[in-house]
Amino acid sequence: DQQVKQNSPSLSVQEGRISILNCDYTNSMFDYFLWYKKYPAEGPTFLISISSIKDKNEDGRFTVFLNKSAKHLSLHIVPSQPGDSAVYFCAARSIQGAQKLVFGQGTRLTINP
Amino acid sequence: NAGVTQTPKFRILKIGQSMTLQCTQDMNHNYMYWYRQDPGMGLKLIYYSVGAGITDKGEVPNGYNVSRSTTEDFPLRLELAAPSQTSVYFCASSYPEGGSEYFGPGTRLTVT
Numbered sequence: 001d002q003q004v005k006q007n008s009p010s011l012s013v014q015e016g017r018i019s020i021l022n023c024d025y026t027n028s029m030f031d032y033f034l035w036y037k038k039y040p041a042e043g044p045t046f047l048i049s050i051s052s053i054k055d056k057n058e059d060g061r062f063t064v065f066l067n068k069s070a071k072h073l074s075l076h077i078v079p080s081q082p083g084d085s086a087v088y089f090c091a092a093r094s095i096q097g098a099q100k101l102v103f104g105q106g107t108r109l110t111i112n113p
Numbered sequence: 114n115a116g117v118t119q120t121p122k123f124r125i126l127k128i129g130q131s132m133t134l135q136c137t138q139d140m141n142h143n144y145m146y147w148y149r150q151d152p153g154m155g156l157k158l159i160y161y162s163v164g165a166g167i168t169d170k171g172e173v174p175n176g177y178n179v180s181r182s183t184t185e186d187f188p189l190r191l192e193l194a195a196p197s198q199t200s201v202y203f204c205a206s207s208y209p210e211g212g213s214e215y216f217g218p219g220t221r222l223t224v225t
Contacts, residue, residue, distance in 0.1 A: 009153070034213055043117070043203050043216030044156070089155055099144060099207060100171065101214060103155035 006104035023090030117217035136204030
């Protein structure tokens with residue numbers, strides 16, 4: 001049972017354009033959502049998060065949107081830069097779950113010059 | 114401040130062998146976690162700990178054991194290695210008050 005799904009295994013975007021990565025979840029008990037970025041041969045690093053009481057959170061070029069009714073969140077990167085090329089993981093946790101994260105499968109983002 | 118460190122970086126095991134993956138954090142985090150990542154998949158939780166002396170199973174605990182005798186260290190033990198345990202293993206830690214998890218660089222394990 002995949003509680004967090006990233007249905008696009010890969011995404012290719014031109015440098016300077018907007019990158020939109022999507023994530024769907026099924027567990028209505030999730031109350032905190034995070035995006036992680038992962039380069040090859042490194043561990044994931046935290047990028048941005050959003051609480052279920054909000055519908056948007058911005059941090060520089062990165063914005064996360066949460067649509068609770070659709071159980072959907074998205075990460076917008078604008079403008080996209082070559083250094084943004086990485087695998088992006090969506091993750092979610094429930095306040096009841098000892099902060100255990102449930103991860104999506106990841107989306108490989110490639111930014112083309 | 115080294116963050117989360119893991120050793121070894123790479124290891125090849127024969128079927129039936131045992132090993133311990135080491136994880137240490139220097140951020141005084143109470144919560145620590147072990148994940149595995151298989152190709153094309155997300156990270157799956159193996160075991161976690163909310164403090165020294167307290168551990169609990171995650172989603173995929175079979176074939177593994179953990180201990181947490183100190184706040185800093187959270188070793189993962191593989192007994193009787195099997196090819197299905199070929200994966201990349203990540204250790205992570207966090208504060209109990211929330212926020213994000215900090216991940217180590219990973220250990221790539223191959224069982225042949």
